[in-house]
Amino acid sequence: MSKKELGPDIIVCKDVNKWYGEYHALRGVSTTVREGEVVVIIGPSGSGKSTWIRTLNRLEEHQSGQIIIDGTELNNDVRNIQEIRREVGMVFQQFNLFPHLTVMENITLAPIHVRGWSRERAEEEGIKQLKRVKIPEQAGKYPGQLSGGQQQRVAIARALAMQPKIMLFDEPTSALDPEMIKEVLDAMQQLADDGMTILAVTHEMGFARTVAHRVIFFDQGNIVEENQPLAFFENPKHERSKLFLSQILHH
Amino acid sequence: MTTITKNVRPPEVPRLDINHWLRNQVFSNIWYTLFAFVLIGLNGLVIQSGFTAQPIKLAFSYAPNGQVTALGNLILTVTSGPFLTSAVIILWLIGAGLVIYSATQHRWTSVSHWLKDSLFTGFFGALTTLLLTIIIVFSLRAMLAWGFFGAEFSSDPKVVELIRPNTPGAVWGIVGANLQLFAIGRYPTEAGWRALLCLVIVMVLAALSLFAWNFGSPLIKFRRPLVYAWLFTIPLTYGILYGLPGNETGPMMVVKTDLWGGFLLTVVLSVTSIVLSFPFGLLLALGRRSQTKGVPYLSVWGFILMAIYWLLGNYPSESATYVIPVIFRNPPTVNVTLSPFMYVALITALVVGIFWLVGHYLEGNLIKTFCTVYIELVRGVPLITVLFMANIMLPIFLPKGVEIDNLLRVVVGLIMFSAAYLAEIVRGGLQSIPKGQYEAAVALGLSTTQSMRLIILPQALRAVIPAMVGDFIGLFKDTSLVSIVGLFDLLKIAQSAISQPEWLGLQRETYVFVAIVYWVCSFSMSLASQRLEKNLGVGKY
Structure with a gap:
């Protein structure tokens, strides 16, 4: 595990709260993530881990507290939101590829319309990213013609083509057949090796163990425990994380 | 392989057991029996009216002396009721025979297979086929007799006026002339x-x-x-x-x-x-x-501009004078004269006020x-x-x-x-x-x-x-409704x-x-x- 030196803080959350009506979904989440860090977020379902990762690019609004991404605060200012979304890539559980566009059009859409690149430059970047996830030969196909694993890798390439500083993964392998999970995890691991800042909500404990710098355990809308993966898996401190680990590991 | 094929015998050719077939397929219960009789009766009626159908009337196959030409004779023969009905029945019988033959022999050609699947699907299917074929054939005959064989195509009003009383079918001249x-x-x-x-x-x-x-x-x-x-x-x-x-x-x-x-x-x-x-x-x-949520600014400006335009158009040439009653009964009145500027300003204030109220208090x-x-x-x-x-x-x-x-x-x-x-x-x-x-x-x-x-x-x-x-x-067809507004x-x-007088009726x-x-x-x-x-x-x- 050759982990590079980590950079300065790139994500800062201070006392982030979110309610869905009466339901208190996030209860004062505070943490920081450093540049180049790989953070894996685990926890039982409904614990708020997905909600938290979605507040980081304003897919969900937080009602109180402070989120600062790469020096820009997330607030109601649309320009700030747009600026942050340009620098934060996201990969979804259900891939969410655009079915009416080819793989290459999926990837070049945002660079052309958001970054204002020429089509040639965007396609050059697109091919580069497709090679990075090892499917350059699928560029002309439509998403419906690809397997789940290929679709998720296209989704990763689509996010990477915007050259983001941070990548968010929201359960990227949960909708995949077991044999396709590896190809997606390999792509994520390669990203981590290249020094990308990664926040991933996942149930892949193997990935957490080998790739992550830090594991964050969520329960009932807050961070219960965070530690280096070895320490966390071998010696969980909190009762809740002990119970969770015993349930998923001894099964 | 050989041990398996040894035991396979060529299939027996089953005999056509009419009684068994009738009992199981046609008269299996009271409703089927009733339906069978209704179908047979309807077929009888249609066939009878087919045989006794009037010959069609021709408009153009008469020779100048009033005699029917050879072509006219051919058309009359082919379209006569007995000929058409017997042709349909014969074709139906051939089809039915083919299907029955294939069924008893277990030999299906593509034609007989298609016939069995689409036209002769059992007793009721076959009878329905016959019934509908005769109805369709005679409908087509009637349409052709009216629109073509008995029709007059000249669009010269003078010619049509002479010929029309003797024309049994359509007079298409109205379309051509107009x-x-x-x-x-x-x-x-x-x-x-x-x-x-x-x-x-x-x-x-x-x-x-x-x-x-x-x-x-x-x-x-x-x-x-x-x-x-x-x-x-x-x-x-x-x-x-x-x-x-x-x-x-x-x-x-x-x-x-x-x-x-x-x-x-x-x-x-x-x-x-x-x-x-x-x-x-x-x-x-x-x-x-x-x-x-609330009121988009663009729409406020749009409404103000519309209001100004509308009001300036409505503004009287000199100045607007309003008689405002002060007390409800037998009112002494106050005359208020507004300059055009005031008039517009007042309305603008009204529009902005309403939007502000809606936007800030209703939050709708x-x-x-x-x-x-x-x-x-x-x-x-x-x-x-x-x-x-x-x-x-x-x-x-x-x-x-x-x-x-x-x-x-x-x-x-x-x-x-x-x-x-x-x-x-x-x-x-x-x-x-x-x-x-x-x-x-x-x-x-x-x-x-x-x-x-x-x-x-x-x-x-x-x-x-x-x-x-x-x-x-739907919209294209609905445009025909505009006739009611002139x-x-x-x-x-x-x-x-x-x-038009020359094309009446x-x-x-x-x-x-x-x-x-x-x-x-x-x-x-x-x-x-x-x-x-x-x-x-x-x-x-």
Whole structure:
């Protein structure tokens, strides 16, 4: 595990709260993530881990507290939101590829319309990213013609083509057949090796163990425990994380 | 292998056990038995009336001396009731025999297999086939006898006047003689080329669009220019049809819209309302799904400008004097005189005030409310009501001195009506797009407008093409309702053609012709939509 030196803080959350009506979904989440860090977020379902990762690019609004991404605060200012979304890539559980566009059009859409690149430059970047996830030969196909694993890798390439500083993964392998999970995890691991800042909500404990710098355990809308993966898996401190680990590991 | 084949014997040829078959297939219960008797009875009736059917009457196969020619004799023989009925029965018997033979021998050819699957599916299927075949054959015979064998095709009124009493079928002359009337109504003949030009422009655009929206078409780059061309065509054709102002005669003479008529008017009305109701309906659909709370500033300014325009138009020439009663009964009055400036300022303040109140205290979604109310209101009234409103009520709301052409009023009414229906169709399409598509788009940094335009709308609209084209076809046919507000569209022109003295009483011919024209246009639209659907669907999902 050759982990590079980590950079300065790139994500800062201070006392982030979110309610869905009466339901208190996030209860004062505070943490920081450093540049180049790989953070894996685990926890039982409904614990708020997905909600938290979605507040980081304003897919969900937080009602109180402070989120600062790469020096820009997330607030109601649309320009700030747009600026942050340009620098934060996201990969979804259900891939969410655009079915009416080819793989290459999926990837070049945002660079052309958001970054204002020429089509040639965007396609050059697109091919580069497709090679990075090892499917350059699928560029002309439509998403419906690809397997789940290929679709998720296209989704990763689509996010990477915007050259983001941070990548968010929201359960990227949960909708995949077991044999396709590896190809997606390999792509994520390669990203981590290249020094990308990664926040991933996942149930892949193997990935957490080998790739992550830090594991964050969520329960009932807050961070219960965070530690280096070895320490966390071998010696969980909190009762809740002990119970969770015993349930998923001894099964 | 050999041990298996040794035990297989050639299949026995089963005997046709009529009793068994009748008991199990035909008379298995009381209802089947009843139905069988009803079918047999109906077949008997139809066959009997087929054999005793009157021979058809011919109009054109008589020789000059009144004798029937050889061709006429042949037609009379072939179309006679006994001949047709026996031919159908013989063919039916051959088919039934083939199926029974194949069934008993277990030998199916492609023909007998098809017959068994489609025409002779058991006892009831076979009898229904016979019944329907005879009915269809005799209906066709009657149609041909009326529209062709017994019809008179001359469109010379003098000839027709002599021949008509002896013509047993249709007199198609009314269509031939009135083609120009059907095409352009009372539009002047010397400017008729302009109407033709407009029709050609629309046809060429339609053909180009059909080609450009083909998958992998070389014209794919011209899709956007074509959309603009359609929008530009509307004022252009209006201009061409209206002529150059100031010209009383000559090729570019002014033709007032009340002279436009016939197929020309139908096309003008339907193309304009289809092309313009689409963007309007789209906006309404998006508006009804709008999440914007409060009042958008743009609409405030829009309403202020509209109010100012409306009020300046209504403002009396000198100054506005209002008599305001102070006390309820037997009031002493105060006269207030407002300068135009004050007048406008007062109304502006009123508009801003209302919007401010709504925006700040009700915190409602004004756009959504407006769109919902509009859609439900328009969908709740019949088109005829909307047309009457456009024709009679609209002038009341307009400022003094502003008059809008009758045709324009009707077009606005059609657009408003169609847009409400279209909005609901588009909204259905928008709701079918999963939320993840929008999230993925904005997560990439696309703005709300961009994600709508590039991601959501292309998918949503493709999903509702059949419903939208259905709406457009309905609109095309509904343009025939404009006759009640005094416009002479194709149907109304047809009615006026019937009342010409030399063609009196020829409703059937005229309405059949009009129906064919409507059908050809509607069916072309339907075909185009099927093509579009297929072409836009390649490689997806």
